[in-house]
Amino acid sequence: MxxxxxxxxxxxxxxxxxxxxxxxxxxxxxxxxxxxxxxxxRIGYQPDQPVPYSHALHAGELGMDCRYCHSTVERAAEAAIPPASVCMNCHATVKRESDALQPIRAAYAENQPVRWTRVNDVPDYVYFDHSAHVNATIGCESCHGRVDQMVKVFQAKSLTMEWCLDCHRNPEPHLRKHEALTAMGYEPGKDEGAAVLKANNVNPPTNCSTCHR
Amino acid sequence: MSNATTVEGAAEHHEEAGKAREAFRAVTRDVAWVAEAPKPHKAWLAALGISVLMLGIGVVSIYVLVTTGIGVWGNSNTVGWAWDITNFVWWIGIGHAGTLISAVLFLTRQSWRVSINRAAEAMTIFAVMCALLFPLLHTGRPWFAWWMLPHPNDMGMWPQFRSPLMWDVFAVSTYATTSILFWYMGLVPDLATFRDRFAAKGDKLRAIIYGVLALGWRGSARNWHRYERAYLILAGLATPLVFSVHSVVSFDFATSQLPGWHTTIFPPYFVAGAIFSGFAMVLTLMLPLRHLFNLQHIIKESHVEAMCKIMLATGMMVGLAYGTELFIAWYSGNLYEKFAFANRALGPFWWSYWAMVSCNVLAPQFFWIKKVRQSPIIIFVLCIFINIGMWFERFVIIATSLARSFLPANWSYYLPTKWDVGLFIGTLGLFFTLFLLFFRYVPVIAIAEVKGAMPEAHAGGSKDKH
Amino acid sequence: MANTHHDEHHDDHEPVVYPDGALYGVLAEYDTPGELMDAARKVRDAGYTEFDCYSPFPVHGMDEAMGIKRTILPLIVFGGGVTGLLGGIFLQWWMNAYDWPWNIAGKPTWSIPANVPIAFEATILFSVFAAFFGMWILNKLPQVWHPFFRSDRFARVTDDAFILGIEAKDRRFDHAATTKLLTDAGAIAIEDVHYEGDPARKTMPKWIIAFIVGSTAFALIPFAIAAKARNSHSNQPHIHLFPDMDFQPKFKSDTAIDLFADGRANRGEITGTVARGSLNADDTFYRGIENGAWTTGFPKQLEINDALVKRGQNRYNIYCSSCHGFDGRGSGSVPQRVQAAGGAWQARNLVETGGVSVSMPNGQLFNTITNGFNTMMGYAQQIPHADRWAIVLYVRALQRSQNANLDDVPPNQRGSIR
Structure with missing residues (x-):
């Protein structure tokens, strides 16, 4: 060989x-x-929910304000997921025979929570306060996207730390006048962000312990 | 490939040349037989078995650590760095002799280095691998180690380059990379030797493996020219690197404010200690293997003696540093410094301090005696002491300073747990396993360099000079 | 030495013997490094350029004998070092001082001393890369194949042989003359080396080509998966490869817990207790009752001013307008949609003259918001007390404005309405 x-x-x-x-x-x-x-x-997470609730119908077509249901958003860290009783404000009368609404009626009757699946979530080591952001007049849309067009809600923004910091380092482009807080598809006017920044003395901190407490 | 003709008459000094060639062949044979032996040596197998067992202990310890958390170690809020960083610095120190031998001794034309440089470089690489395990695991989440490398990420953060821990990442990884490339470059001509030997024997598999690793090296003079130039440059680059690495490791401590750490003599002190322990480890490994594989005529007695002298010198440098620390603690008039050093020698960790002094300062004093420098057994024992002493040095610096920091309310004691010890045993197992595998499968002595350093290699004896 | 390559397909037959290919070059072995060097000098003096010497170790003086020019490697390494140095400095400046000026204990974001160690290490690292890879590239290695490797004699170069090889492509190459030159230079052996004749050794085997094509196709699959992930929604959350502390054993608002029968982590008030500050003893403010009857005024805690009206408008638009409409006439988007679908549901007109809403005392309006009225549910949990009063105030303003006549407009502005 x-x-x-x-x-x-x-x-x-x-x-x-x-x-x-x-x-x-x-x-x-x-x-x-x-x-x-x-x-x-991350973007595009669209979990199945116990009730086929359509934001496109309620917030879009009916034009209901976000805060009608998420009523604590201006006062608390959490933007409350509405209890079944809030649904019943209308649905005690409207569509009271609907099969789709059966879980809501049952929950309301038995005082049990409806187990919605959380869509926009940050890790547990992140401290986030809705009221601080909303009161600095960051519009809902900035973080949640065009909810008024979502038949089934999905995660529209990355919710990464870089994404948080982008705004904390330069909040101006994301600020809007208070009247337009919950408006969807709103384009802030020229200098609007700067004016709000000055008026509200918006000065977001960027140190670690702002979010990691 | 026909027409192989032998030219007659042009060989008056054929006999002499034949002897020279036989000497070259002998070097090749003496190194290659370890890899060519069909069955490994029994002692080698036994040692490998023990090493793999120790490695297994390490694997279990890592598994327990990673799945449970750093809490399985003896570290506490007060002594947040202890056994792990002690071992890190110890291994990094051991890793210094390799580059020192291959680079510094090369630049200073110490020809005796060729007998041990390959093994010492291998030792460096394996020691650095062991060292890197400790900070990696101490982060608690080793899977995020890549966060320390600067890269765009979804956290929007860059590494913090003013931290000495970041410097450490760069220094140690540069050192590891350089050591591996330097080692591999030196290996290539010898791998080519292995390639040709296995090919001649018809061992196709090994011929392919060594052949690919040898990159097609064919000993061409044009290649040798650039190769030697690159070798010189790498040696020149590795020399400042080797001094910078342990200096940077010492910055981990020296740039802090802790009494006992916050000292300007740390960089030279650490570098001297690293060389000291590195040479001790080289001898710990090479003395038994030299005996076992009959390499006495390549790793000569004079080489061993030279290393003993280096240990004597560096051991006294380390001793000088211990003395300087004590003197400065007194001379500075700083209450905390004074306390830190009094506490080292007389406090709850007194045993570790005196173990360090006796192993590192007293033990090498025996090297003054020529008889000792010529007795492999005594050298081996002394080297073991030095290895232990240098481990205690790092332990003394790290644990005693942290256990008695500024606030008496924080004072505590440090004891390792079995998982601390298990991981250390595991790194010893990893180190010896890799070293034994290296010894069996890789040219353990730089064949080409040894031949180049032989008197027969010099072209001066040519019959007609131009 | 004839080449006898075994073709795998002809194992049962005689091995196919291919004749050697073209002449590649001539090898001459010499006895000692010194003789090799002398021979090299002669070959060089004879004007050859395509030749090389092969030895087990670098022979000193050979560079000069062969006329090898000094390598440009040091320049390449210098380039690598400068790149590393500038790169290291730029990296640290850009990352810590420019892109995101990082405030660490108030120290300057950019100062040379703190950045020396990494700049130094980067210099070394890049120099080392340049030296290592530069050397191999200049040496045209790796190249595991070489015609000379066919010679058994040449295989001893890595052991003990000193060989000079001249390639046939050298323009001065002449087989007889070249052989004579090498012999005269003291060669102890001369050997011709040819290319291989077996064509199978020249073309890459089909299975390797198939593997390259196959793995390239396979490499595109992850991109296809990524493209799908980018352009579609998923009902599965992203994979937490290392969950770490993303999910901690703690409970935030609106999360679930198995400890309680209803599964809510949010716990309501405990029956029979009053939370500190929640006694709500003031009947007027909290319930709209004054002296046992619906109050007709507003609680004394509230200052009735423009801001409160604006607040009321804002809250009304959020909570009430969906049904009652922005103008209060009961034609909000919800009843409109119900009617469009053929339903007969109508929200109350809050501003109708003579309607119940107009005649209700303030306290009763407040109570309606709190507890509901007919089919309207209470809004106590959505709207805090003060906001409910603000809405009452705004509803009063709506009732006024929706039924206003020209007399209500200030005289100086009447002209602009018409």
Missing amino acids: PRFTFPEWTETLKKWISLLVMGAPVYLVALVAYGVTPEAI
């Missing part, structure tokens, strides 16, 4: 391997940048 030597085609293979060696980092960076980002992983 002859002594082993590498065949000449290894020179062709070498070109392929060098292509691989040079291409692999590009491929990996591209894959991470495209596939392992909030746009791919």
Whole structure:
């Protein structure tokens, strides 16, 4: 048997391997940048809910204010998920035979909570206060997207730390006048953010313990 | 490939040249037989078995640590750095001899380095791997270690480059990378030797593996020219690097405010200690293996003696640093400094302080005696003492300072748990496992460099000079 | 030495023997490094350029003998070092001082001393990369195949042989003359080396090509998955690879807990207790009752002013307008939709002259908001007390404005209405 030597085609293979060696980092960076980002992983989370409640109907078509249901948003850290009784404000009269509303009626009758699935969630080590943001007149839309167009609510923004910091470092583009707080598709006028910033003395902190307490 | 002809008449000094070639062949043979032996040595197998067992203990300890949390260690709020960082610094220190031997001794033209530089470089790489495990695991979430590398991320944060811990990340990873590249570059001509030997024996698998790793090296003079230049440059780069790495490690402590850490002599003190412990570890490994694999004619007695002298010198540097610390503590008039050092020698950790002094300062004094420097057994025992002493040095610096910090209300004592000890045993197992595998499968001595340093290698004896 | 390559497909037959290919070059072995060097000098003096010496270790003096020019490697390393230094400094400046000036204990965001260690390490790292990779690239390595490797003699270069090789492509190459030159230079052996003749050794095997094509196709799958994830919604939450403390054993508002029968983490008031500050003893403010009857005024806690009316308007628009309409005439979006669907439901007109809403005392209006009226449910849990009073105030203003006549408009503005 002859002594082993590498065949000449290894020179062709070498070109392929060098292509691989040079291409692999590009491929990996591209894959991470495209596939392992909030746009791919977080945004678009649209859990199933016990009741097919449509924000597009209530907030969009009927034009109900967000705060009608999420009534604590200006006063508390949590924007309350409305209890069944709030639904019953209307649905005691409207669509009282609807099958879809059966869980609401049952919950109301038995004083049991409806187990909604949370859509927009931050990790438990993040302290977040809705009232602080809403009272600085950050519109609902800034974080929740066009809820008035969502038949079934989904996560519209990444809710990553970078995304939080983007606004904390430069809140001006996200501020709007108080009357437009819950407006959807609202375009703040020129200098509106700057004026609100000045008037409300908006000065969001960026140190660690602002959110990680 | 026909027409192989032997030219007659052009070989008056054929016999002499044949002897020289036989000497070169002998070097190749002496190194290659370890890898070529069909069955490994029994002692090697036994040692590997023990090492893998120790490695297993380490794997279990890591599993328990990662699944439970840092609480399984003996660390507390007061002594937040203890066993783990002690081991980190200890391993990093051991990792210094390799680069020192390959780079500093190369630049200073110490030709005896060629007998041990390969093994010492391998030791460096394995020691750095062991060292890196400790800070990695001490973060509690090793899967987020990549956060320390600057990269765009969805937290919108960059690393904080003014922290000495970040400097450490850069220094140690640069050191690891440089050591690996330097080591590998030195290996290439010897891997080519292995390639050709296995190919000649018809061992196709090994010929392919060593052949790919040898990158097609064919000993061309044009290649050697750039190779030697690159080797010199790498040695020149590694020399300041080796001094910077342990200096940066010492900054982890020196830039803090803690009495006992906040000291300007730390960088040279740490570097001297690193070289000291590195050489001790080189000898701890090489003395038994040299005996076992009959490498006495390559790793000569004079080489071992030179290393003993280096240990004697660096050991006294370390002793000087201990003395300086005590003197400055007194001379500074700083209450906290004074207390910190009095506490070291006489406080609850007195045993560790005196273990350190006796192992590091007193033990190497035996190297003054020539008989000691020529007795492998005594050297081996002294090196073990030095390894232990240098471990205690880091423990003394880290644990005693933290256990008695500014606020007496925070004072506490430190005792390791079994998982602390288990992880340390595991790194020893990892180190020896890798080293034993290296010894069996990789040219353990720099064949080409040894040949180049032989008198027969010099081209001066040519018959007609131009 | 004839090449006898075993073709796998012809195992049962005679091995196919291919004739050697073209001549690649001539090898000459020399006895000692010194003789090799002398030979190299002669070959160089004879004007050859495509030749090289091969030895187990670098032979000192060979560079000069062969006329090898000093390598540009140091320049490449210098370039790498400068790149590392500037890159390291730029990295730290851009990340910690420019892109996000990070305030650490009030120290300057940019100062040289604190940034020296990393700049230094980056300098070393890039220099090392430049030296290591630069050297291999300049040496045109890796190249595991070489015609000379076919020679058994050449395989001893990594052991004990000193060989000079001249390639046939050298423009001065002449087989007889070159061989003579090498012999005269003291070669102890001369050998011709040819390319291989077996074509199978020259073309890459099909399975490797198939593997490259296959793995390239496979590499696109993750992108397809990512594209789908980006462009669609999912009812599954994102994977928490390392949950860490994303989910802590604590309970926030509106979360669930199994401890209580109703599963609510939010606990209501305990029966028979009053929370501090929640006695709500003031009948007028909290219930709209004054001296046992509905109050007709407003509680003394409230200052009746423009701001309160505005607040009332704001709250009315949120909570009341959906049914009662922005003008209070009962034509909000909800009844409109019900009627459009054929339903017969009508919200009360709050501003109708002579209607019950107009004649209600303030206290009763307040109570209606709190506890509801007919089919209207109470809004106590959605609207705090003070806001309810503000709404009452605004409803009164609506009733006034919706039934206003020209006399209510200030005289100087009447012209602008008509």
